[in-house]
Amino acid sequence: MDIFTLALIIVFATALILFFLRIYKLYIYFKIGKNINRFDHPLKRFLFMLYDTFSQACSRRHKNYYPGFTHFIFFWGFILLFPSIIELILGPIIGFSWKILGTQLYQALFFAQDVIVIFIVIALAMAFFRRYVIKPPHLENTFDSFLILFLVTIIVTTITGYKAFQIAIEGIYPSYMPLSLFFANFVRNVPDKTFWLYFFYWFHLGTILFFLVYIPHSKHMHLIASFPNIFFKKNEPKGKLTFVDLEKTEKIGANDIRDFTWKDYLDGLACTECGRCTQNCPAYQTGKPLNPKRIIHAVKHSLLYNAPLIISGKGGVVPIISDKNIDSMTISPEELWACTTCAACIEHCPVYNEHLQKIVDMR
Template sequence: MASRSRDRGPSETDRPRNTRGLKREGRFPRGNMALTALDTVAVTAFLAVALSIFGRKMYLRLRYLFTAQRKEPRWDRLPTRLKNFVVYGIFQRKVAREWYAGVLHSFIFWAFVILGASVVEITAQAYAPGWRVPTPTIAGFSLTGPLYLAEEVIAVLAAIGVGMALYRRYVIRPKKLMHEGMRDATIVLCFILGIVISFLLFNAADAAAGTVALPEWKPISSAIASTSIFGADPALWWRTLWWTHVVLLFSFLAYVPHSKHIHIIFAIVNTFFMDLTPKGALKTVDLEKSETFGVSRVEQLSWRGLLDGYACTECGRCTAACPANATGKPLNPMRIITNIRDTLNDQGGAIVGGQVDGLPDMFQTVHTDEGIWACTTCYACVYECPVMNEHVPKIIDMRRNLVLTQGKIPPESMDMLRNIETNYNPWGIGWDQRGRWAEGLGVRTLAETIAANEPVDVLYWVGCAASFDDRNRKVAQAFARVLKKAGVRFAILGAEEKCTGDPARRIGNEYLAQTMIRANVATLNGYGVKRIVASCPHCFNAIKNE
């Protein structure tokens, strides 16, 4: 009897009399709009296949992520992480920096969020005809109607967003998007367009049959239904469009993990786990406990480093902002991220099975040595990335492997490192001349002021550039005059000051960097220095953050 009731609909004696009230409540009986038992069996099988394809690929992706050998906890400062999740993940603050891309992405993103309720509701018709997503009631007013209106409006906006995206790729054709073929992006955009259009047409067929819930809250579907499109057989249209919508929806779900658009799932997660250390600070390596220096294989990265690959949207903003790339150097920050992802996908099975011998390393699959050396570590790529990917730390890790493990250093960098090692500055000028810039200014060294039993409020950290570069010496001299004019009691270290190790660290020679750092820390501790001021931004970053 239940199956017959779904096929033929309730009789006149069974039909409730107060149908108008039931329409308002969203419980109007569906009559001939119900699916058959065969439909239910078929859609169950289809959903099982689609969800299995999705689940298997997602399982592999997650399993590959956790092959990462480096531990990197990212659960600290939860209030800040939640704030970043909302600002950069949900409201996509960085995406909106480019208004055109920001508008189209916001339309599509919010369609995914708001239409989630309709996905559940429409799919449920195969199992519970007429079922509606429960919504709260405020002061006696049900939010079901506003939800339906929001779904219709966002569906139209999503269709507009897809049109804008296709126009951008095929007509505007910005250089930063021309790095990839169009096929994958076009397939995904067509899926989204098909899903939102089939949603609106399904609601319109429902309205044409007179069985739609709360038609006054579905003005777009009702307007479509008022045309002659569904005049012949609304029930057939309803069933056809229901199947169209469900097939498109779950086929898209099965396709996503196989494409670069897996970022739909991982990008928002990436914003929660973004790096909260000070901008520009490079992480220190424990050289005594480390078994390897830097990275040469993807599994040597942290799980967060691997997550970047799946979060990447391939928008090309990082490469477009890269000064090295802009001057024709072979550095492509975006390709570092996407090639890490592709290498992980290609080698993940072997890594999980422990069969890594003979597999190509990152310098073969991710980026060339020449491109890695071209990076200026300016962090423009990290700053521009809308999903908080971290390019520079990966480049530094690859450099550390080149320098400390493979012994590969560019000739021009070799001279600089040798100068730091012997004379404690990149220029190679005698370390005893570090304080000559201050001659005639009445600036005293910390040793001299302590010997004279004079109070010192601030130690002025001059840095290598202001000590040895003729043009930059003027900066130190001007700054010293300002301090004296302001009545600040300050001193310098003079010949006792050494390079902070910043150039060595950024080039990948962590051992030399830490040697310089330890020597400077010992000097500062010996004098009991409490306050330091620096005019060099590199020195300031190294002393404060590293």
Template sequence: MEAFREIFWNIAFGSLVLYTLGAAALGIFIYAIYRRFRLWAVGKPDKRWDNPGKRIWDFIVVGIVDGLFHRRFFREPYPGIIHFLIFAGAGVLLVGTALDVIDHYVFHFISGNVYLGLSFVLDMGGVMMLVGVVMAVIRRYIQKPERLNTVLDNAVVLTLIFVVVITGFFIEGFRMLIATPEGLSQPEFYSHPEWARWSFVGYFIASFFAGLPESARLAWYIGLWWFHAALALGAIFYVCLSFDKLTHIIVSPVNVFFKSSRPKGALTPINIEEAETFGVSKIEDFTWKQLLDLDACTDCGRCQDRCPAYLTGKPLSPRKVIQDLKTHLLDRSSALLVAKVATPTDGGGVKSLIGEVILEDELWSCTTCRACQEICPVFVEHIDKIVDMRRNLVLEQAKLPETGEAVLRCIETRGHSCRGTTLTRTDWTSGLDIKLMSDDSNVELLYYVGCAAALEDRSMKVAVAMGKVLKAAGVKFAILGPEETCCGEPARRLGNEYLFQMQAMKNIELFRNYNIKRIVTTCPHCFNT
């Protein structure tokens, strides 16, 4: 006789109740996603459907490398292992449940060695989840790293996962002690212990209760089965109705699919001529993708640990910025869903996005280095949000720090961002015999030096080294010299998109005049212009 088990053994109306409540849970889930979709749709348009073929391929690659193999998670071993154990364990149990449904309703194939092997794998999946939950509890409630923002929902989620898995194991153990499906005269634990041992956790639990009377074993089995079912479905209801952290299972992959396809460091431009307002001053001024980011964020704090501003005591935490924006979005959700846009009547009790929800000091502390985005496992885009709020401060409210104002003034009046310098753009070329485009424009490429490399003592070494490398390689190149002006990217990151575009147009015109086709630069700001 081959090993097997019977689903819903001795559970009256089990399948009817379970699938009815399951359908209800599915309905609630669809409604929760729909309501959230409406909230995201309040945001401004954002063209994220570009190049669908490449986007799908990138999603598949990221899904395999960062999803299945956890590349980004394992950059930090302990939390990476936690997430992998819970993720992989849940995946195993989900696949096992799907196979059970196919076996029960489509065609029977789970028997014999297949059944025994699947029993072992499913128990391993459950153990992985339990170990992951225990490690998560130790990290969150004993180690307590500064970056973790522990709230009640974290305890609820971890408790639900732990209890659902534990009760599943207890049901497995009592099934071995009481279930006698057709073909078995005695329960599996007594008649075929060689089968039962493959479900090693259930077998271990069963061994403690083997001496109970049959009526007690049956009562425990039925009671635990209904409790487990109710708890699992209740967990789904809770997750859907509260849209809690576990919804990142759905939202984060969507966010990854719509991640930016722009080059790293590139910022979103503003159409100065057509824009009615500049930057973001209200939560609904963000794009739908930026609002989606807020729900995709898992509040893991990796960005905070990598932020140089936070690490040097500045009042900026990328994690807190995203979470504060999310809280504000939820506080405004009812009004936004009813009116689609903010109305004058709801302004009295609404917090100001800039100044109350997000402090100005937080915005000006950001160096826009992208360390937060590089480490984020779900590709949340922090920088665009911060720059958009800066744009509103600078272009709409004329507010910026004194140091930032001095840099902008220097770019406007002197064509570079290095205020106070007495150097010229050609001083670094002394003794190198480097051509100027004005003297000979018949060259292979333009070396666009940038402000820092030309005008700061320490950075001039970079320009000198690059010039020597190009000459040693036999590259025919030239520089603009006195004609070179700032790329404008520092102004853009400070929020002055207008000044950036003015500088960009000057440079484009200059490049056209010299018929420049190829440009090389050592400055990251120039590169990202």
């Protein structure tokens, strides 16, 4: 085993370990919540999850097709580029190549990857323009959102650079990779092409593995959490609330993070921060203090802060409802009572978050 392969194994294994440690920690956090049965009709749930995610119904049903288009391209861009990531990692380790698919499928896959990179670049330009020029009021421009767009830019740039130098070094010019071939013609006479090949390889792979480790710590956890959140969505009418048996229930309502269910926690991690709930909330649109997105985020931030204290037994749990010191993990009574219970937030949420039940429970 050469030093390149050894370094690749170490870096890849480290990223996987850090990723799964974070996922496991979040799973432990979920265990402090109340149980709720969302395992009925598993096949129906699974098939709907596949349909909704891979058809990107969440993007198509939005009345504004601008962000819907960009999200559609980003999603399918990841799906189509993922095989290249697999080959870049497993190729040097075990000699894996997608050539096992046969010539026609192999060429079709890499043609699709070259084409989707062009669309991703267009979608990136649209996303940057929307966030930093149009600036919709319901969309928050955080460092997190900028970093993700920046990382995606690096990923598509470096994969194109890597393929261009690979083509230039091999001296074989595949017509089924038009974008890579276009740039390969520019770098044919560049000295030290092998150096640049490895540079783009490690830059590309390093960015992807950093992305992998960063995802569970960021708002882009929805890339993972949205799948189970759609699977576990409420199949009953959107406005139907949980029945409370007053004679058997010791505590009514929610103020402690432990009063919520694991599905409430999952809502927080699955939130895409698209702001559709805020954009369509009649209370928010008429100047009331309620922002439905903040309800979801407050539960998430309360979980991330309080769960370690509860699990370690240190106590000092911060209530989620407060009429003072309002921050990212607390909600004021005024916000809760501004809700009209119209369920517009649920209707427009692309990942089927359930704002209304949380609001009524906290009331």
